[in-house]
Amino acid sequence: xxxxxxxxxxxxxxxxxxxxxxxxxxAKILGWAIAGILxxxxxxxxxxxIPAIQTFGxxxxxxxxxxxxxxxxxxxxxxxxxxxxxxxALAISVPIGLGVALFLSEDYMPxxxxxxxxxxxxxxxxxxxxxxxxxxxxxxxxxxxxxxxLRGPGMLPAALILSVMILPTIAAIARDSIINVDQGLRQAxxxxxxxxxxxxxxxxxxxxxxxxxxxxxxxxxxxxxETMAVTMLIGNSNTATIDVFKxxxxxxxxxxxxxxxxxxxxxxxxxxxxxxxxxxxxxVNVLAQLLVKRLQRI
Amino acid sequence: MIKQTPSTPxxxxxxxxxxxxxxxxxxxxxxxxxxxxLFTLLAVIPLFIILIYLLTKGIxxxxxxxxxxxxxxxxxxxxxxxxxIVGTIIMxxxGALISVPIGVMAAIYLSExxxxxxxxxxxxxxxxLSGVPSIIVxxxxxxxxxxxxxSYSAWAGGFALAILMLPIIVRTTxxxxxxxxxxxxxxxxxxxxxxxxxxxQVVLPAALPAIITGVTLSIARAAGETAPLLFTAxxxxxxxxxxxxxxxxxxxxxxxxxxxxxxxxQNQQELAWGAAFILVLLVLATSIxxxxxxxxxxx
Numbered sequence: 307x308x309x310x311x312x313x314x315x316x317x318x319x320x321x322x323x324x325x326x327x328x329x330x331x332x333a334k335i336l337g338w339a340i341a342g343i344l345x346x347x348x349x350x351x352x353x354x355x356i357p358a359i360q361t362f363g364x365x366x367x368x369x370x371x372x373x374x375x376x377x378x379x380x381x382x383x384x385x386x387x388x389x390x391x392x393x394x395a396l397a398i399s400v401p402i403g404l405g406v407a408l409f410l411s412e413d414y415m416p417x418x419x420x421x422x423x424x425x426x427x428x429x430x431x432x433x434x435x436x437x438x439x440x441x442x443x444x445x446x447x448x449x450x451x452x453x454x455x456l457r458g459p460g461m462l463p464a465a466l467i468l469s470v471m472i473l474p475t476i477a478a479i480a481r482d483s484i485i486n487v488d489q490g491l492r493q494a495x496x497x498x499x500x501x502x503x504x505x506x507x508x509x510x511x512x513x514x515x516x517x518x519x520x521x522x523x524x525x526x527x528x529x530x531x532e533t534m535a536v537t538m539l540i541g542n543s544n545t546a547t548i549d550v551f552k553x554x555x556x557x558x559x560x561x562x563x564x565x566x567x568x569x570x571x572x573x574x575x576x577x578x579x580x581x582x583x584x585x586x587x588x589x590v591n592v593l594a595q596l597l598v599k600r601l602q603r604i
Numbered sequence: 605m606i607k608q609t610p611s612t613p614x615x616x617x618x619x620x621x622x623x624x625x626x627x628x629x630x631x632x633x634x635x636x637x638x639x640x641x642l643f644t645l646l647a648v649i650p651l652f653i654i655l656i657y658l659l660t661k662g663i664x665x666x667x668x669x670x671x672x673x674x675x676x677x678x679x680x681x682x683x684x685x686x687x688x689i690v691g692t693i694i695m696x697x698x699g700a701l702i703s704v705p706i707g708v709m710a711a712i713y714l715s716e717x718x719x720x721x722x723x724x725x726x727x728x729x730x731x732x733l734s735g736v737p738s739i740i741v742x743x744x745x746x747x748x749x750x751x752x753x754x755s756y757s758a759w760a761g762g763f764a765l766a767i768l769m770l771p772i773i774v775r776t777t778x779x780x781x782x783x784x785x786x787x788x789x790x791x792x793x794x795x796x797x798x799x800x801x802x803x804x805q806v807v808l809p810a811a812l813p814a815i816i817t818g819v820t821l822s823i824a825r826a827a828g829e830t831a832p833l834l835f836t837a838x839x840x841x842x843x844x845x846x847x848x849x850x851x852x853x854x855x856x857x858x859x860x861x862x863x864x865x866x867x868x869x870q871n872q873q874e875l876a877w878g879a880a881f882i883l884v885l886l887v888l889a890t891s892i893x894x895x896x897x898x899x900x901x902x903x
Binding site: 318322326332333334337338339343347350353402403406410412423427432433436437438440441443444470477501504506527532533534538576577580584587591592594599 | 629630632633636637639640641642643644646647648650651653654657658661705706709710712713714716717723725726728729730731732733735736737738739740741742743744746747748751767770771774798799800803804824825827828829830831834835838858861862865866873876877880883884887888891895
């Protein structure tokens with residue numbers, strides 16, 4: 307009998323094998339390239355910072371003058387401003403973000419309306435930073451001048467805009483982790499006679515806490531590194547003051563303002579400042595990712 | 605015989621399931637609900653205020669000339685930001701050309717060659733990379749490209765944008781590949797396809813709409829990024845010069861908004877509002893379109 311209809315099963319040709327394995331290796335190498343970029347950033351910025359690290363050492367953190375004429379650099383006011391602006395922003399947006407997350411995860415409104423509200427809150431994160439800055443200069447600062455001692459740019463408008471910018475991060479991740487809490491827990495709480503808010507405060511929020519804290523830390527990471535809106539609103543004055551109506555500075559606004567015109571040791575000092583900001587945000591982000599990841603595993 | 609006495613457990617009113625509208629517990633719940641609702645309203649108010657200002661101030665400063673002319677000097681009426689639009693397109697284009705192939709291949713590695721721990725650590729690195737402040741990416745591109753080539757250039761700006769787009773592309777591609785059912789891959793392997801044939805001819809086409817959505821989102825985000833362009837592409841009043849192979853300062857919409865927002869000249873401020881309006885329109889349109897596109901499931 308002639309079995310010509312039966313296709314023969316052949317071993318894969320050499321070309322196909324090479325194509326197949328090179329496809330795999332290209333994908334693998336490019337996958338690892340993503341992790342490699344993080345290492346590359348650290349090395350590249352670190353190398354350029356070495357002259358400044360050698361010159362200023364740890365005094366860089368405690369010195370508060372930034373004087374390109376005398377080649378005297380210190381980042382204390384910038385670090386101070388970065389931390390203060392971020393924590394003011396968190397203090398405003400954490401309660402509001404949690405309120406949004408709860409209101410948009412409970413059954414207060416029909417699902418279709420809820421979806422639209424969630425989308426609107428997410429849109430806040432999509433508006434470019436520089437547009438927030440523009441709006442802050444021409445609308446927020448004149449508005450705040452009307453009833454506060456604010457005279458122009460300062461810590462307060464910068465922190466307020468920051469709080470608007472990080473709100474969606476907190477709200478979205480808190481909402482995700484609240485929704486992910488086992489429905490059985492809520493039913494048990496309600497079955498024992500808890501009211502809606504007793505169940506929320508005593509059962510749901512504690513159960514969702516790791517994801518919520520992770521979301522807050524992600525937002526903190528964003529706030530620490532946020533550049534354009536802060537640079538446009540904070541006044542860029544290299545002084546550490548507790549007065550929120552006075553101009554101040556952050557590491558990112560220092561970089562944004564000085565880099566284009568810097569030369570010599572100033573570039574290295576800016577690289578040093580960038581390295582500090584990079585490492586701070588890296589630590590905050592890694593911790594945040596670990597917390598949020600735990601949430602996904604539940 | 606034990607006599608049964610009707611006893612009431614402490615704190616409960618026996619045989620009464622009625623909700624007491626004035627009890628502290630009910631009132632507390634009402635107040636908290638009110639606060640949560642108020643906070644939600646408070647959260648979306650800035651969005652509407654900003655959009656209203658952009659609409660009123662932005663549209664009024666737009667005209668056909670704005671798209672074709674160069675930025676005006678201070679106090680002089682007219683002019684536009686044609687060079688900034690071209691510059692943004694060039695740099696976002698360079699960014700997409702670098703980040704799309706790398707990002708899509710990396711995502712293919714993550715979802716198709718399921719290698720457990722390795723893939724997990726790359727996903728972790730991707731998430732960490734997406735949290736790196738954009739100004740740091742700018743500093744990095746400055747030190748890696750501007751210092752090395754001794755010139756500000758569209759390439760340095762595009763390189764910085766590519767790094768910012770990369771995590772978005774990897775994450776959205778990874779997620780859309782995961783949505784393709786396992787049976788599709790099995791069927792492909794079952795009829796004798798190799799791994800690269802399965803991925804390139806079966807899985808990738810199935811996930812393509814979602815991948816394009818992710819790429820579009822990342823392009824819209826990149827167009828609005830300012831900090832990484834400040835000292836990589838810088839800014840210029842002139843059109844990009846192709847004879848220089850893009851190795852020269854290049855204008856962009858985002859940097860134009862920044863530069864013209866902090867000057868005291870009315871005509872330039874108006875252009876800043878116009879450019880901001882275009883940037884936000886781009887982001888809003890892509891966000892809404894991508895929402896509609898992913899609402900329809902592809903498989």
